[in-house]
Amino acid sequence: MGAGAIRDVEAWRPRVPGITEVLHAHFTEHAYPVHTHTTWDLMLLDDGAVDFALDRRRHDATDASRVVLLPPGVPHDGRTVHPRGFRKRVLYLSTDVLPDRLAGKAVAGPILGDVALRRRVHRLHAALRDEDDAFEAQSRLAFVRERLLVHLDAHRVRPPGREGDRLAARLRELLDARVSDGLTLDEATALLHAHPTHLIRSFSRTYGLPPHTYLTGLRIDRARRLLLAGRRPVDVATAVGFYDQAHLNRHFKRHLGVTPLTFTRHART
Structure with a gap:
């Protein structure tokens, strides 16, 4: 070399x-x-x-x-x-x-030569860039694994059936109850006795977005309420389940176009 x-x-x-x-x-x-x-x-x-x-x-x-x-x-x-x-x-x-x-x-x-697999692996790499979003990375890994198992003749994809709506509702209840503490994909599948990709597909089909995106949205909504109540961004971040203020800033700006500090400065009191 x-x-x-x-x-x-x-x-x-x-x-x-x-x-x-x-x-x-x-x-x-x-x-x-x-x-x-x-x-x-x-x-x-x-x-x-x-x-x-x-x-x-x-x-x-x-x-x-x-x-x-x-x-x-x-x-x-x-x-x-x-x-x-x-x-x-x-x-x-x-x-x-x-x-x-x-x-x-x-x-x-x-x-x-699988364009869908390449797209899934690329998105997994992107999720792994942010160490604080493990739920998303775990979800994306589950779909990469599923696609690889299909190529290795070890798995067949089963689309969600009627039970998918009930499964999605149970996962939503878990996420609603654990906004601050969060939830890993392994915990969710163990509690609900469901296959990871089947669980995610069921939720996405029922509610129109994957569970990790839904959880982030819940945290942003809760953060907005706390910020408007006068809490400091650094305290709000951990209170709603983000790793730190930088983690909150990234998602808050992606959702609202401004940082939490700018949001509070322009809020009406």
């Missing part, structure tokens, strides 16, 4: 069960030696091209609309193809997300 081969690398461990690491990287000259992982590697190629071997069979990833899935325990390498290198975003998924018994299907076809 030559000087300046690594242009940019960012890696972190999110607070989302099942994702052991997130890696964003730009390589201009690089060749990975043959190696294995204990995780599944789910890669988006954002620019450039990569040549890699998986279980001694070579593949070319040159299309940014595709997704690469490398299974655990299977030897693979990777290298740049042309001078501009490549940009990639990778999620390392534990075998709690995808069991290693499905590795054979991934070895047979590691490059997935």
Whole structure:
């Protein structure tokens, strides 16, 4: 690997069960030696091209609309193809997300031409940028997992039936009761005895928005009332369930176009 081969690398461990690491990287000259992982590697190629071997069979990833899935325990390498290198975003998924018994299907076809899957993975990466929105990231991971299991012939998607409205109403009651404390997707599915994606689909179909968006809206409404009552933004943030004032500011401005402080300054008393 030559000087300046690594242009940019960012890696972190999110607070989302099942994702052991997130890696964003730009390589201009690089060749990975043959190696294995204990995780599944789910890669988006954002620019450039990569040549890699998986279980001694070579593949070319040159299309940014595709997704690469490398299974655990299977030897693979990777290298740049042309001078501009490549940009990639990778999620390392534990075998709690995808069991290693499905590795054979991934070895047979590691490059997935699935626009919907790519969109889901992209949105998951965006959610992982904000460590304070774990409920959204958990929800998006559930849909990525579902799509991958379909590709690995291990799952069939079942659209919500009549029971979906009742399930959605029960989840709404939970969210209404836990605005400040919040709710993880695992807690919701355990309490309601429902499959994660089925639960989210049922709620979205019934109420027109996903549960994490509904919860954020409840928190913004409660924050507005407290701000108008004279509470300071820094106190309001934690009172309504946001991680801190910066977390409140981001969502408040996205909803209302102004920060909480500007909102209170222009409020009528």
